[in-house]
Amino acid sequence: MTTSINNAKWISRDGLLLSLSAFFADLGYQGVSALYPLYLVLVLKQSPFTYGLITGLSFGIGSLFASFGGRLGDRFPKKLVIIAGNLGILLLAFSGLSRIIWISGLLFMTGWWFRYLRTPSRRALLVQVTQPQYRAKVFGFLHALDIGGGLLSIIIAVVLLLCHISVGHIIAFSAIPILISTLVILPVGSSELYPVETKAAAEPVNEEQAARQSHRRQTIFRAILTASALYGFSFYNLGFPVLSAAKRSGVMVDGLAAYGLYLAVSAISGWLLGSANMSGLRPLWKWGFIPSALASLSIAIDIYLHVGIWLFYAGIAVLGMGMGAVETYEPAMAATLGNTGTISSGMGSLSVARSLGQFGSNFIMGALFVLNQSYAYLFAAAAVGVAAIVLATTDARTAEKKTE
Numbered sequence: 001m002t003t004s005i006n007n008a009k010w011i012s013r014d015g016l017l018l019s020l021s022a023f024f025a026d027l028g029y030q031g032v033s034a035l036y037p038l039y040l041v042l043v044l045k046q047s048p049f050t051y052g053l054i055t056g057l058s059f060g061i062g063s064l065f066a067s068f069g070g071r072l073g074d075r076f077p078k079k080l081v082i083i084a085g086n087l088g089i090l091l092l093a094f095s096g097l098s099r100i101i102w103i104s105g106l107l108f109m110t111g112w113w114f115r116y117l118r119t120p121s122r123r124a125l126l127v128q129v130t131q132p133q134y135r136a137k138v139f140g141f142l143h144a145l146d147i148g149g150g151l152l153s154i155i156i157a158v159v160l161l162l163c164h165i166s167v168g169h170i171i172a173f174s175a176i177p178i179l180i181s182t183l184v185i186l187p188v189g190s191s192e193l194y195p196v197e198t199k200a201a202a203e204p205v206n207e208e209q210a211a212r213q214s215h216r217r218q219t220i221f222r223a224i225l226t227a228s229a230l231y232g233f234s235f236y237n238l239g240f241p242v243l244s245a246a247k248r249s250g251v252m253v254d255g256l257a258a259y260g261l262y263l264a265v266s267a268i269s270g271w272l273l274g275s276a277n278m279s280g281l282r283p284l285w286k287w288g289f290i291p292s293a294l295a296s297l298s299i300a301i302d303i304y305l306h307v308g309i310w311l312f313y314a315g316i317a318v319l320g321m322g323m324g325a326v327e328t329y330e331p332a333m334a335a336t337l338g339n340t341g342t343i344s345s346g347m348g349s350l351s352v353a354r355s356l357g358q359f360g361s362n363f364i365m366g367a368l369f370v371l372n373q374s375y376a377y378l379f380a381a382a383a384v385g386v387a388a389i390v391l392a393t394t395d396a397r398t399a400e401k402k403t404e
Contacts, residue, residue: 011138014129014191017184018122019142023149024181025086028174029115030150031157032092034259036108037243038252039096039167046101048243052366054105060359061109062116063352070352073121079188082125085118086182093178096171123331129191136332140274143327147267149177154260158253167252216398220281223394227289227387228330240365241316244303244373248312261313262320269324274332281395284329289388292322293381300377322384 011019040046040054072081092111098104130138153174160170241262246255273287298315301307361380368376 010134012191019145021184023145024177026149028178031153048369049366052362056362058109058112065113065116069117070120078121078125081121082118088114093175096168128193140328143270144267151263227391265317265320266324269321274328285391288325293385295319296377296381300374304374
């Protein structure tokens with residue numbers, strides 16, 4: 001049901017449950033994301049290009065699952081779609097138990113595809129159970145818990161590695177928190193549902209104003225999708241920095257430390273930026289895309305010129321800050337441009353754009369990584385730099401039209 005917005009509470013019970021579910025999900029699969037490249041390259045002795053191929057297919061075919069999941073969320077209860085996707089993510093946990101590369105890769109990819117299936121519905125449901133003025137803050141909170149779970153999974157993985165437990169068995173342990181994540185979803189369904197449209201969009205306007213407003217919203221949404229795809233081209237799987245750090249020192253734990261730093265900064269920045277009460281496209285390109293470009297550039301410079309390990313880890317930290325901003329403001333901005341009946345499809349389109357970019361990125365990154373690691377990070381910096389230009393230009397143009 002739709003209600004008036006008169007409750008001062010910034011997060012609902014269902015919003016909290018969805019965020020806690022995200023925490024436990026990432027407590028599971030983020031550890032897999034960090035450990036799998038080490039398992040594939042250092043244990044199974046596969047090329048980094050093979051890792052790029054597997055992750056590229058994970059994201060590329062994942063775009064189809066995101067689109068399908070978005071449509072499912074508009075036709076069926078979003079809660080059921082989320083639960084089905086969460087259960088499918090369990091397949092990731094078995095990817096480290098097979099030494100046959102195609103079986104291991106298929107388990108990893110399939111689990112990732114189910115993650116894409118449930119993401120649009122989870123975002124859409126979070127929008128609907130949150131008052132419009134608090135959506136950026138709630139998405140920041142979701143991201144903080146999401147990544148906080150991932151950070152804890154890295155800490156646990158480091159401890160288990162130091163206890164001489166095999167990488168494959170540590171990956172298998174991720175099944176436990178993923179199951180808990182699914183159980184946390186079960187009580188969801190008691191919160192009031194709020195309209196997707198913002199107050200400004202609901203104000204009465206004449207036909208000419210309505211047409212201009214609709215065109216402006218479509219222009220902004222198309223720009224976000226384009227920039228999201230470009231950002232996806234820059235958003236290499238963090239397994240590549242994990243491999244860079246591990247290969248540099250010859251110690252697996254150093255690779256996990258890089259991933260842990262990224263997650264920690266991402267979680268903190270997502271919460272702080274989400275609480276900053278910013279709106280529009282500016283926080284997305286200013287705090288998300290530009291820092292991401294500078295971060296990849298600094299990593300490339302360190303690897304090529306051997307400046308010092310401090311520059312490499314500084315780049316990883318800034319990369320985390322950029323991701324925190326993107327994961328907070330991208331869905332919040334998309335929510336203000338959507339409609340109540342198709343919000344899952346809109347979030348699905350966002351996931352499709354990102355994953356198509358990632359599909360190409362991980363193939364290219366894998367090939368460039370074998371040629372020269374610095375080239376891979378330079379490519380990523382260029383791609384996200386273009387994404388920042390697209391959004392900044394759209395921001396300037398739509399702002400001018402709004403004042404006409």
